[in-house]
Amino acid sequence: xxxxxxxxxxxxxxxxxxxxxxxxxxxxxxxxxxxxxxxxxxxxxxxxxxxxxxxxxxxxxxxxxxxxxxxxxxxxxxxxxxxxxxxxxxxxxxxxxxxxxxxxxxxxxxxxxxxxxxxxxxxxxxxxxxxxxxxxxxxxxxxxxxxxxxxxxxxxxxxxxxxxxxxxxxxxxxxxxxxxxxxxxxxxxxxxxxxxxxxxxxxxxxxxxxxxxxxxxxxxxxxxxxxxxxxxxxxxxxxxxxxxxxxx
Numbered sequence: 001x002x003x004x005x006x007x008x009x010x011x012x013x014x015x016x017x018x019x020x021x022x023x024x025x026x027x028x029x030x031x032x033x034x035x036x037x038x039x040x041x042x043x044x045x046x047x048x049x050x051x052x053x054x055x056x057x058x059x060x061x062x063x064x065x066x067x068x069x070x071x072x073x074x075x076x077x078x079x080x081x082x083x084x085x086x087x088x089x090x091x092x093x094x095x096x097x098x099x100x101x102x103x104x105x106x107x108x109x110x111x112x113x114x115x116x117x118x119x120x121x122x123x124x125x126x127x128x129x130x131x132x133x134x135x136x137x138x139x140x141x142x143x144x145x146x147x148x149x150x151x152x153x154x155x156x157x158x159x160x161x162x163x164x165x166x167x168x169x170x171x172x173x174x175x176x177x178x179x180x181x182x183x184x185x186x187x188x189x190x191x192x193x194x195x196x197x198x199x200x201x202x203x204x205x206x207x208x209x210x211x212x213x214x215x216x217x218x219x220x221x222x223x224x225x226x227x228x229x230x231x232x233x234x235x236x237x238x239x240x241x242x243x244x245x246x247x248x
Contacts, residue, residue, distance in 0.1 A: 063178040080188045088196035095200020164231045171221040189213040191225045208232035
């Protein structure tokens with residue numbers, strides 16, 4: 001008995017015109033950018049910067065996002081200091097951009113409720129020239145922009161050996177609220193991300209500084225964190241010159 005003939009399946013291209021075949025292959029090989037433009041052609045860059053001044057973000061959304069950021073920073077680290085350094089580097093560029101936003105919102109407002117342009121009023125956003133106004137900007141407006149409240153304390157080192165050290169205290173940092181630290185990493189403070197934001201604001205204003213976050217918990221405030229700000233020698237020399245010149 002003869003075996004049935006074998007059939008080889010050949011894909012048919014009769015349903016696809018040869019003129020369109022090249023464009024279809026090109027569409028499949030080109031990677032998609034993933035950028036979707038709304039139907040009204042307006043993106044986040046078209047929004048008024050003052051529109052979301054009092055907007056609040058869901059704490060659950062923030063906790064999920066920040067936990068993913070910590071997990072990402074935790075990959076291939078060599079220790080606690082390396083992890084805190086990476087969190088600091090993540091917050092640094094945000095501080096630079098928040099400074100521009102704070103200075104923009106400090107411009108005078110018109111009678112209609114909107115911001116007046118700097119060209120029409122002859123005014124420009126004023127950056128702090130002295131250390132104290134800079135720290136007050138961080139302690140007050142920056143903290144309220146990020147956490148809807150001011151920081152809990154602003155202090156200057158009383159030691160004559162460290163006149164370049166200042167401290168900003170937060171009794172209950174939001175970034176540490178939903179973070180569970182293992183016992184073997186009890187020295188870790190994920191508020192190093194906020195320290196990076198502070199460092200970005202300082203550098204953006206022309207104040208060379210190094211900022212670190214330290215655990216200073218107590219019975220009343222177990223998550224209390226102190227942000228230690230160390231200004232560079234050039235900043236302290238300029239501070240003395242401005243003080244002698246009477247600049248505030």
